[in-house]
Amino acid sequence: MHSYTEENYLKAVFNLSAIKGEANVNELSRLLEIKMPTVNSMMKRLAEKGLIVYESYKPVRLTAKGEKAAALIIRKHRLTEMFLVEKMDFGWDEVHDIAEQIEHVQSPDFFAKMDELLGFPKLDPHGSPIPDKNGKMEWTEYHKLNECKPGDTVVFKAVIHSSDDFLKFLNARQLRLGTVIKVKSVESFDGTMTVEYSKRAPEMLSQLVCDRILVAPKKK
Amino acid sequence: MHSYTEENYLKAVFNLSAIKGEANVNELSRLLEIKMPTVNSMMKRLAEKGLIVYESYKPVRLTAKGEKAAALIIRKHRLTEMFLVEKMDFGWDEVHDIAEQIEHVQSPDFFAKMDELLGFPKLDPHGSPIPDKNGKMEWTEYHKLNECKPGDTVVFKAVIHSSDDFLKFLNARQLRLGTVIKVKSVESFDGTMTVEYSKRAPEMLSQLVCDRILVAPKKK
Protein backbone atom coordinates (compact mmCIF):
# COMPACT_ATOMS: atom_id res chain seq x y z
CA MET A 1 0.00 0.00 0.00
CA HIS A 2 2.50 2.65 1.09
CA SER A 3 6.12 2.48 0.03
CA TYR A 4 8.97 1.53 2.32
CA THR A 5 10.03 5.18 2.25
CA GLU A 6 6.61 6.56 3.01
CA GLU A 7 6.29 4.17 5.91
CA ASN A 8 9.52 5.52 7.38
CA TYR A 9 8.38 9.13 7.10
CA LEU A 10 5.06 8.26 8.62
CA LYS A 11 6.74 6.54 11.53
CA ALA A 12 9.04 9.50 12.07
CA VAL A 13 6.10 11.90 12.14
CA PHE A 14 4.36 9.59 14.58
CA ASN A 15 7.37 9.38 16.87
CA LEU A 16 7.95 13.13 16.91
CA SER A 17 4.26 13.80 17.38
CA ALA A 18 4.16 11.48 20.38
CA ILE A 19 5.70 14.26 22.44
CA LYS A 20 4.25 17.48 21.06
CA GLY A 21 1.33 16.33 18.94
CA GLU A 22 3.00 17.72 15.84
CA ALA A 23 6.26 17.43 13.95
CA ASN A 24 8.34 20.02 12.13
CA VAL A 25 10.34 19.50 8.98
CA ASN A 26 13.64 20.40 10.55
CA GLU A 27 13.46 17.74 13.23
CA LEU A 28 12.19 15.15 10.79
CA SER A 29 15.14 15.98 8.62
CA ARG A 30 17.59 15.41 11.47
CA LEU A 31 15.86 12.28 12.68
CA LEU A 32 15.69 10.67 9.25
CA GLU A 33 19.04 12.02 8.10
CA ILE A 34 17.39 13.29 4.96
CA LYS A 35 17.73 16.88 3.78
CA MET A 36 14.92 19.33 4.45
CA PRO A 37 13.75 19.90 0.88
CA THR A 38 13.33 16.16 0.44
CA VAL A 39 11.34 15.91 3.65
CA ASN A 40 9.33 18.93 2.62
CA SER A 41 8.27 17.42 -0.68
CA MET A 42 7.46 14.09 0.95
CA MET A 43 5.23 15.94 3.42
CA LYS A 44 3.24 17.22 0.46
CA ARG A 45 2.95 13.70 -0.88
CA LEU A 46 1.72 12.37 2.45
CA ALA A 47 -0.72 15.25 2.67
CA GLU A 48 -2.09 14.41 -0.78
CA LYS A 49 -2.62 10.88 0.37
CA GLY A 50 -4.56 12.17 3.33
CA LEU A 51 -2.10 10.92 5.92
CA ILE A 52 -1.01 14.24 7.36
CA VAL A 53 -2.21 17.83 7.51
CA TYR A 54 0.26 20.15 5.84
CA GLU A 55 0.21 23.94 5.78
CA SER A 56 3.13 26.06 4.63
CA TYR A 57 5.56 27.08 7.33
CA LYS A 58 3.68 25.14 9.97
CA PRO A 59 4.43 21.85 11.73
CA VAL A 60 2.61 18.84 10.31
CA ARG A 61 0.08 16.68 12.11
CA LEU A 62 -1.11 13.17 11.40
CA THR A 63 -4.70 12.74 10.27
CA ALA A 64 -6.74 9.92 11.84
CA LYS A 65 -5.87 7.83 8.79
CA GLY A 66 -2.17 8.67 9.07
CA GLU A 67 -2.18 7.99 12.78
CA LYS A 68 -3.63 4.56 12.26
CA ALA A 69 -1.25 3.71 9.44
CA ALA A 70 1.71 4.79 11.54
CA ALA A 71 0.51 2.91 14.60
CA LEU A 72 0.17 -0.27 12.58
CA ILE A 73 3.80 0.01 11.50
CA ILE A 74 4.84 0.65 15.09
CA ARG A 75 2.79 -2.39 16.01
CA LYS A 76 4.79 -4.53 13.61
CA HIS A 77 8.02 -3.03 14.89
CA ARG A 78 7.26 -3.69 18.53
CA LEU A 79 5.84 -7.16 17.98
CA THR A 80 9.02 -7.99 16.10
CA GLU A 81 11.20 -6.66 18.90
CA MET A 82 9.26 -8.72 21.38
CA PHE A 83 9.57 -11.81 19.23
CA LEU A 84 13.31 -11.34 18.80
CA VAL A 85 13.80 -11.01 22.54
CA GLU A 86 11.33 -13.64 23.73
CA LYS A 87 11.61 -16.29 21.04
CA MET A 88 15.04 -15.77 19.56
CA ASP A 89 17.13 -14.87 22.59
CA PHE A 90 18.27 -11.46 21.44
CA GLY A 91 19.05 -8.78 24.00
CA TRP A 92 16.83 -5.70 24.20
CA ASP A 93 19.81 -3.73 22.92
CA GLU A 94 20.14 -5.81 19.75
CA VAL A 95 16.68 -5.78 18.25
CA HIS A 96 16.02 -2.28 16.99
CA ASP A 97 17.83 -2.44 13.66
CA ILE A 98 16.40 -5.82 12.76
CA ALA A 99 12.86 -4.76 13.67
CA GLU A 100 13.37 -1.61 11.63
CA GLN A 101 13.60 -3.83 8.57
CA ILE A 102 11.05 -6.49 9.42
CA GLU A 103 8.39 -3.90 10.25
CA HIS A 104 8.00 -3.34 6.51
CA VAL A 105 7.12 -6.95 5.75
CA GLN A 106 3.68 -7.16 4.15
CA SER A 107 2.01 -10.23 5.63
CA PRO A 108 -0.78 -9.94 8.17
CA ASP A 109 -0.43 -13.69 8.83
CA PHE A 110 3.20 -13.32 9.80
CA PHE A 111 2.54 -10.72 12.47
CA ALA A 112 -0.65 -12.41 13.63
CA LYS A 113 1.41 -15.55 14.21
CA MET A 114 4.05 -13.65 16.15
CA ASP A 115 1.35 -12.08 18.25
CA GLU A 116 -0.17 -15.46 18.98
CA LEU A 117 3.14 -17.17 19.78
CA LEU A 118 3.93 -14.32 22.16
CA GLY A 119 0.54 -14.62 23.89
CA PHE A 120 -0.74 -11.24 22.63
CA PRO A 121 1.70 -9.02 24.52
CA LYS A 122 0.72 -5.47 25.48
CA LEU A 123 4.26 -4.14 25.86
CA ASP A 124 7.50 -4.40 23.90
CA PRO A 125 10.88 -5.25 25.48
CA HIS A 126 11.46 -1.59 26.35
CA GLY A 127 8.13 -1.18 28.10
CA SER A 128 6.47 0.69 25.23
CA PRO A 129 2.88 -0.28 24.46
CA ILE A 130 2.17 -2.33 21.34
CA PRO A 131 -0.71 -0.77 19.38
CA ASP A 132 -3.61 -3.18 18.80
CA LYS A 133 -4.82 -4.33 15.38
CA ASN A 134 -6.84 -1.14 14.99
CA GLY A 135 -3.85 1.04 15.75
CA LYS A 136 -5.09 1.90 19.22
CA MET A 137 -2.41 2.29 21.85
CA GLU A 138 -2.35 3.59 25.37
CA TRP A 139 0.50 4.56 27.59
CA THR A 140 0.10 3.61 31.21
CA GLU A 141 0.67 6.74 33.28
CA TYR A 142 4.32 6.39 34.18
CA HIS A 143 6.53 9.25 35.29
CA LYS A 144 10.18 9.98 34.81
CA LEU A 145 12.74 8.88 37.38
CA ASN A 146 13.84 12.51 37.22
CA GLU A 147 10.64 13.61 38.90
CA CYS A 148 11.16 11.37 41.92
CA LYS A 149 12.20 12.68 45.31
CA PRO A 150 14.62 11.22 47.84
CA GLY A 151 12.92 8.45 49.73
CA ASP A 152 10.74 7.35 46.80
CA THR A 153 10.72 3.67 45.95
CA VAL A 154 9.69 2.96 42.36
CA VAL A 155 9.67 0.22 39.77
CA PHE A 156 11.51 0.61 36.45
CA LYS A 157 8.74 0.34 33.83
CA ALA A 158 9.99 1.64 30.48
CA VAL A 159 12.80 3.30 28.57
CA ILE A 160 12.21 6.28 26.31
CA HIS A 161 14.43 7.34 23.41
CA SER A 162 16.02 3.94 23.79
CA SER A 163 19.16 3.86 21.66
CA ASP A 164 21.21 0.68 21.68
CA ASP A 165 23.99 2.56 23.46
CA PHE A 166 21.70 3.65 26.24
CA LEU A 167 20.40 0.11 26.65
CA LYS A 168 23.95 -1.20 26.87
CA PHE A 169 24.60 1.44 29.52
CA LEU A 170 21.65 0.09 31.50
CA ASN A 171 22.82 -3.50 30.95
CA ALA A 172 26.22 -2.65 32.36
CA ARG A 173 24.49 -1.50 35.56
CA GLN A 174 22.04 -4.41 35.72
CA LEU A 175 19.17 -1.99 35.35
CA ARG A 176 16.24 -3.74 33.68
CA LEU A 177 12.48 -3.45 33.56
CA GLY A 178 11.02 -4.48 36.88
CA THR A 179 14.04 -3.40 38.91
CA VAL A 180 12.98 -1.73 42.17
CA ILE A 181 14.82 1.55 42.61
CA LYS A 182 15.16 3.53 45.83
CA VAL A 183 16.03 7.19 45.43
CA LYS A 184 18.62 8.11 48.07
CA SER A 185 19.40 11.69 47.11
CA VAL A 186 19.20 14.20 44.29
CA GLU A 187 21.96 16.68 43.55
CA SER A 188 20.11 19.97 43.13
CA PHE A 189 22.93 21.49 41.06
CA ASP A 190 22.82 19.12 38.09
CA GLY A 191 20.01 16.71 38.94
CA THR A 192 22.28 13.69 39.37
CA MET A 193 20.53 11.03 41.42
CA THR A 194 21.97 8.56 43.83
CA VAL A 195 19.88 5.43 43.77
CA GLU A 196 19.95 1.96 45.24
CA TYR A 197 18.59 -1.25 43.71
CA SER A 198 19.12 -5.00 43.63
CA LYS A 199 21.21 -5.12 46.82
CA ARG A 200 24.12 -3.32 45.19
CA ALA A 201 26.24 -0.39 46.20
CA PRO A 202 24.51 2.96 45.52
CA GLU A 203 24.75 4.09 41.91
CA MET A 204 24.83 7.61 40.54
CA LEU A 205 22.70 8.42 37.51
CA SER A 206 22.95 11.65 35.55
CA GLN A 207 19.90 13.74 34.81
CA LEU A 208 20.15 12.75 31.16
CA VAL A 209 19.81 9.12 32.17
CA CYS A 210 17.01 9.72 34.68
CA ASP A 211 15.10 11.60 32.01
CA ARG A 212 14.88 8.49 29.87
CA ILE A 213 13.78 6.09 32.58
CA LEU A 214 10.05 5.73 33.24
CA VAL A 215 8.89 4.41 36.58
CA ALA A 216 5.77 3.68 38.59
CA PRO A 217 5.32 3.79 42.38
CA LYS A 218 6.10 0.45 43.98
CA LYS A 219 2.92 -1.26 45.07
CA LYS A 220 2.88 -2.60 48.59
CA MET B 1 25.60 -3.78 -0.46
CA HIS B 2 23.31 -4.65 -3.38
CA SER B 3 19.89 -3.13 -3.71
CA TYR B 4 16.69 -5.01 -3.05
CA THR B 5 16.08 -4.99 -6.78
CA GLU B 6 19.53 -6.21 -7.72
CA GLU B 7 19.16 -9.03 -5.23
CA ASN B 8 15.96 -10.12 -6.93
CA TYR B 9 17.53 -10.15 -10.38
CA LEU B 10 20.51 -12.04 -9.07
CA LYS B 11 18.29 -14.62 -7.50
CA ALA B 12 16.30 -15.01 -10.70
CA VAL B 13 19.47 -15.55 -12.72
CA PHE B 14 20.58 -18.08 -10.15
CA ASN B 15 17.31 -19.97 -10.25
CA LEU B 16 17.17 -20.11 -14.03
CA SER B 17 20.84 -21.06 -14.24
CA ALA B 18 20.27 -23.95 -11.86
CA ILE B 19 18.86 -25.92 -14.75
CA LYS B 20 20.85 -24.86 -17.81
CA GLY B 21 23.85 -23.06 -16.34
CA GLU B 22 22.73 -19.86 -18.02
CA ALA B 23 19.74 -17.56 -18.17
CA ASN B 24 18.24 -15.61 -21.03
CA VAL B 25 16.60 -12.22 -20.86
CA ASN B 26 13.27 -13.43 -22.12
CA GLU B 27 12.77 -16.00 -19.39
CA LEU B 28 14.03 -13.60 -16.72
CA SER B 29 11.50 -11.13 -17.99
CA ARG B 30 8.65 -13.63 -17.64
CA LEU B 31 9.83 -14.89 -14.27
CA LEU B 32 10.25 -11.44 -12.75
CA GLU B 33 7.27 -9.96 -14.56
CA ILE B 34 9.44 -7.11 -15.71
CA LYS B 35 9.66 -6.06 -19.35
CA MET B 36 12.65 -7.17 -21.39
CA PRO B 37 14.31 -3.79 -21.91
CA THR B 38 14.35 -3.25 -18.16
CA VAL B 39 15.87 -6.66 -17.58
CA ASN B 40 18.35 -6.01 -20.34
CA SER B 41 19.63 -2.80 -18.80
CA MET B 42 19.81 -4.38 -15.37
CA MET B 43 21.92 -7.19 -16.85
CA LYS B 44 24.41 -4.56 -17.96
CA ARG B 45 24.46 -3.10 -14.46
CA LEU B 46 25.08 -6.49 -12.89
CA ALA B 47 27.79 -7.13 -15.46
CA GLU B 48 29.51 -3.85 -14.55
CA LYS B 49 29.44 -4.91 -10.94
CA GLY B 50 31.13 -8.16 -11.91
CA LEU B 51 28.21 -10.34 -10.89
CA ILE B 52 27.36 -11.77 -14.29
CA VAL B 53 28.95 -12.23 -17.69
CA TYR B 54 27.01 -10.38 -20.34
CA GLU B 55 27.53 -10.49 -24.09
CA SER B 56 25.07 -9.06 -26.58
CA TYR B 57 22.44 -11.47 -27.83
CA LYS B 58 23.70 -14.26 -25.61
CA PRO B 59 22.34 -15.75 -22.40
CA VAL B 60 23.96 -14.45 -19.22
CA ARG B 61 25.99 -16.47 -16.72
CA LEU B 62 26.82 -15.75 -13.09
CA THR B 63 30.45 -15.06 -12.24
CA ALA B 64 31.90 -16.75 -9.16
CA LYS B 65 31.20 -13.53 -7.28
CA GLY B 66 27.63 -13.39 -8.55
CA GLU B 67 27.07 -17.03 -7.79
CA LYS B 68 28.17 -16.55 -4.21
CA ALA B 69 26.08 -13.42 -3.73
CA ALA B 70 23.02 -15.20 -5.12
CA ALA B 71 23.58 -18.30 -3.03
CA LEU B 72 23.79 -16.20 0.12
CA ILE B 73 20.40 -14.69 -0.64
CA ILE B 74 18.98 -18.15 -1.32
CA ARG B 75 20.52 -19.18 1.99
CA LYS B 76 18.60 -16.47 3.80
CA HIS B 77 15.43 -17.40 1.94
CA ARG B 78 15.63 -21.07 2.78
CA LEU B 79 16.68 -20.55 6.38
CA THR B 80 13.69 -18.27 6.76
CA GLU B 81 11.33 -20.83 5.23
CA MET B 82 12.68 -23.44 7.58
CA PHE B 83 12.27 -21.13 10.55
CA LEU B 84 8.72 -20.26 9.61
CA VAL B 85 7.78 -23.93 9.32
CA GLU B 86 9.72 -25.30 12.27
CA LYS B 87 9.48 -22.49 14.79
CA MET B 88 6.37 -20.60 13.79
CA ASP B 89 4.02 -23.39 12.72
CA PHE B 90 3.47 -22.26 9.16
CA GLY B 91 2.69 -24.81 6.47
CA TRP B 92 5.24 -25.44 3.70
CA ASP B 93 2.71 -23.84 1.34
CA GLU B 94 2.55 -20.59 3.28
CA VAL B 95 6.15 -19.54 3.65
CA HIS B 96 7.39 -18.50 0.23
CA ASP B 97 6.02 -14.97 0.07
CA ILE B 98 7.12 -14.11 3.58
CA ALA B 99 10.61 -15.50 3.01
CA GLU B 100 10.78 -13.55 -0.25
CA GLN B 101 10.66 -10.39 1.86
CA ILE B 102 12.73 -11.44 4.83
CA GLU B 103 15.57 -12.71 2.62
CA HIS B 104 16.49 -9.07 2.03
CA VAL B 105 17.02 -8.27 5.70
CA GLN B 106 20.58 -7.12 6.32
CA SER B 107 21.66 -8.65 9.60
CA PRO B 108 24.11 -11.53 9.75
CA ASP B 109 23.23 -11.98 13.43
CA PHE B 110 19.58 -12.51 12.63
CA PHE B 111 20.20 -15.35 10.21
CA ALA B 112 22.99 -16.83 12.32
CA LYS B 113 20.50 -17.01 15.18
CA MET B 114 17.88 -18.68 13.01
CA ASP B 115 20.47 -21.17 11.84
CA GLU B 116 21.45 -21.94 15.41
CA LEU B 117 17.88 -22.26 16.70
CA LEU B 118 17.14 -24.64 13.85
CA GLY B 119 20.22 -26.75 14.61
CA PHE B 120 22.04 -25.83 11.39
CA PRO B 121 19.67 -27.46 8.93
CA LYS B 122 20.92 -28.70 5.56
CA LEU B 123 17.57 -28.71 3.79
CA ASP B 124 14.60 -26.34 3.59
CA PRO B 125 10.96 -27.43 4.04
CA HIS B 126 10.72 -28.37 0.35
CA GLY B 127 13.82 -30.55 0.40
CA SER B 128 16.06 -27.99 -1.30
CA PRO B 129 19.57 -27.64 0.10
CA ILE B 130 20.44 -24.54 2.14
CA PRO B 131 23.72 -23.02 0.90
CA ASP B 132 26.35 -22.72 3.64
CA LYS B 133 27.84 -19.42 4.86
CA ASN B 134 30.25 -19.43 1.93
CA GLY B 135 27.47 -19.91 -0.58
CA LYS B 136 28.35 -23.53 -1.21
CA MET B 137 25.44 -25.82 -1.85
CA GLU B 138 25.08 -29.35 -3.06
CA TRP B 139 22.08 -31.24 -4.34
CA THR B 140 21.91 -34.86 -3.28
CA GLU B 141 21.42 -36.93 -6.42
CA TYR B 142 17.69 -37.38 -6.51
CA HIS B 143 15.70 -38.30 -9.60
CA LYS B 144 12.25 -37.37 -10.78
CA LEU B 145 9.27 -39.55 -9.95
CA ASN B 146 8.64 -39.38 -13.70
CA GLU B 147 11.70 -41.49 -14.36
CA CYS B 148 10.52 -44.36 -12.15
CA LYS B 149 9.19 -47.64 -13.50
CA PRO B 150 6.31 -49.77 -12.31
CA GLY B 151 7.39 -51.75 -9.29
CA ASP B 152 9.81 -49.08 -8.00
CA THR B 153 9.49 -48.11 -4.36
CA VAL B 154 10.88 -44.66 -3.62
CA VAL B 155 10.93 -41.99 -0.94
CA PHE B 156 9.60 -38.47 -1.61
CA LYS B 157 12.62 -36.22 -1.05
CA ALA B 158 12.00 -32.80 -2.57
CA VAL B 159 9.69 -30.60 -4.62
CA ILE B 160 10.92 -28.55 -7.55
CA HIS B 161 9.27 -25.42 -8.92
CA SER B 162 7.23 -25.47 -5.76
CA SER B 163 4.42 -22.97 -6.11
CA ASP B 164 2.03 -22.60 -3.21
CA ASP B 165 -0.72 -24.07 -5.38
CA PHE B 166 1.30 -27.16 -6.12
CA LEU B 167 2.08 -27.60 -2.44
CA LYS B 168 -1.59 -27.32 -1.57
CA PHE B 169 -2.27 -29.97 -4.22
CA LEU B 170 0.22 -32.26 -2.47
CA ASN B 171 -1.28 -31.43 0.94
CA ALA B 172 -4.72 -32.43 -0.29
CA ARG B 173 -3.30 -35.86 -1.17
CA GLN B 174 -1.27 -36.22 2.03
CA LEU B 175 1.90 -36.32 -0.02
CA ARG B 176 4.79 -34.97 2.05
CA LEU B 177 8.53 -35.32 2.23
CA GLY B 178 9.42 -38.78 3.50
CA THR B 179 6.31 -40.44 2.09
CA VAL B 180 7.12 -43.87 0.63
CA ILE B 181 5.65 -44.19 -2.84
CA LYS B 182 5.11 -47.40 -4.79
CA VAL B 183 4.77 -47.03 -8.55
CA LYS B 184 1.99 -49.35 -9.71
CA SER B 185 1.76 -48.44 -13.39
CA VAL B 186 2.63 -45.78 -15.93
CA GLU B 187 0.29 -44.79 -18.73
CA SER B 188 2.58 -44.73 -21.77
CA PHE B 189 0.24 -42.37 -23.66
CA ASP B 190 0.46 -39.35 -21.35
CA GLY B 191 2.83 -40.44 -18.61
CA THR B 192 0.18 -40.49 -15.89
CA MET B 193 1.31 -42.64 -12.99
CA THR B 194 -0.73 -44.76 -10.67
CA VAL B 195 0.98 -44.85 -7.29
CA GLU B 196 0.32 -46.14 -3.82
CA TYR B 197 1.44 -44.70 -0.51
CA SER B 198 0.48 -44.43 3.15
CA LYS B 199 -2.01 -47.33 3.07
CA ARG B 200 -4.43 -45.39 0.89
CA ALA B 201 -6.31 -46.21 -2.27
CA PRO B 202 -4.11 -45.89 -5.38
CA GLU B 203 -3.75 -42.34 -6.61
CA MET B 204 -3.21 -41.10 -10.16
CA LEU B 205 -0.63 -38.37 -10.74
CA SER B 206 -0.21 -36.53 -14.02
CA GLN B 207 3.15 -36.26 -15.74
CA LEU B 208 3.25 -32.58 -14.85
CA VAL B 209 3.02 -33.49 -11.19
CA CYS B 210 5.52 -36.36 -11.38
CA ASP B 211 7.98 -34.04 -13.07
CA ARG B 212 8.11 -31.82 -9.99
CA ILE B 213 8.54 -34.56 -7.41
CA LEU B 214 12.07 -35.67 -6.58
CA VAL B 215 12.61 -39.09 -5.05
CA ALA B 216 15.35 -41.46 -3.91
CA PRO B 217 15.28 -45.26 -3.91
CA LYS B 218 13.90 -46.62 -0.66
CA LYS B 219 16.69 -48.06 1.45
CA LYS B 220 16.08 -51.47 2.89
Next chain:
DNA sequence: ATAATAAGTTAGATTGCTCTAACAAAAATA
Protein backbone atom coordinates in the same frame (compact mmCIF):
# COMPACT_ATOMS: atom_id res chain seq x y z
C1' DA C 1 17.32 -19.82 -48.85
C1' DT C 2 13.93 -16.81 -47.72
C1' DA C 3 10.29 -15.31 -44.94
C1' DA C 4 8.21 -15.18 -40.56
C1' DT C 5 8.65 -15.31 -35.65
C1' DA C 6 10.99 -14.86 -31.38
C1' DA C 7 14.49 -12.80 -28.68
C1' DG C 8 17.41 -9.04 -27.66
C1' DT C 9 18.67 -4.10 -27.95
C1' DT C 10 18.44 1.04 -28.21
C1' DA C 11 16.25 5.37 -27.45
C1' DG C 12 13.53 8.15 -24.89
C1' DA C 13 9.96 9.03 -21.32
C1' DT C 14 8.15 8.54 -16.43
C1' DT C 15 8.09 8.10 -11.42
C1' DG C 16 10.06 7.92 -6.77
C1' DC C 17 13.42 9.62 -3.87
C1' DT C 18 17.29 12.02 -3.22
C1' DC C 19 20.39 16.14 -3.57
C1' DT C 20 22.33 21.40 -3.84
C1' DA C 21 21.61 26.24 -4.46
C1' DA C 22 18.92 30.03 -3.90
C1' DC C 23 15.20 32.32 -1.83
C1' DA C 24 11.33 33.42 1.79
C1' DA C 25 9.22 33.40 6.22
C1' DA C 26 9.38 32.98 11.13
C1' DA C 27 11.75 33.22 15.39
C1' DA C 28 15.39 34.82 18.22
C1' DT C 29 18.52 38.34 19.49
C1' DA C 30 20.57 42.66 19.86
Next chain:
DNA sequence: TATTTTTGTTAGAGCAATCTAACTTATTAT
Protein backbone atom coordinates in the same frame (compact mmCIF):
# COMPACT_ATOMS: atom_id res chain seq x y z
C1' DT D 1 12.48 47.63 16.02
C1' DA D 2 16.06 46.05 13.20
C1' DT D 3 19.17 42.43 12.40
C1' DT D 4 20.59 37.87 12.52
C1' DT D 5 19.68 33.13 12.74
C1' DT D 6 16.83 29.32 12.06
C1' DT D 7 13.36 27.08 9.66
C1' DG D 8 10.80 26.21 5.58
C1' DT D 9 10.14 26.42 0.45
C1' DT D 10 11.05 26.48 -4.59
C1' DA D 11 13.63 25.31 -8.56
C1' DG D 12 16.32 22.31 -10.90
C1' DA D 13 19.28 18.24 -11.32
C1' DG D 14 20.57 13.18 -10.84
C1' DC D 15 20.05 8.24 -10.23
C1' DA D 16 17.46 3.80 -9.93
C1' DA D 17 13.99 1.27 -11.83
C1' DT D 18 10.44 1.02 -14.65
C1' DC D 19 7.85 1.53 -19.16
C1' DT D 20 6.63 1.84 -24.62
C1' DA D 21 7.98 2.13 -29.35
C1' DA D 22 11.06 1.16 -32.75
C1' DC D 23 14.77 -1.41 -34.44
C1' DT D 24 18.22 -5.49 -34.92
C1' DT D 25 19.80 -10.13 -34.54
C1' DA D 26 18.91 -14.96 -34.09
C1' DT D 27 16.02 -18.82 -34.69
C1' DT D 28 12.35 -21.40 -36.86
C1' DA D 29 9.45 -22.69 -40.46
C1' DT D 30 8.23 -22.74 -45.18
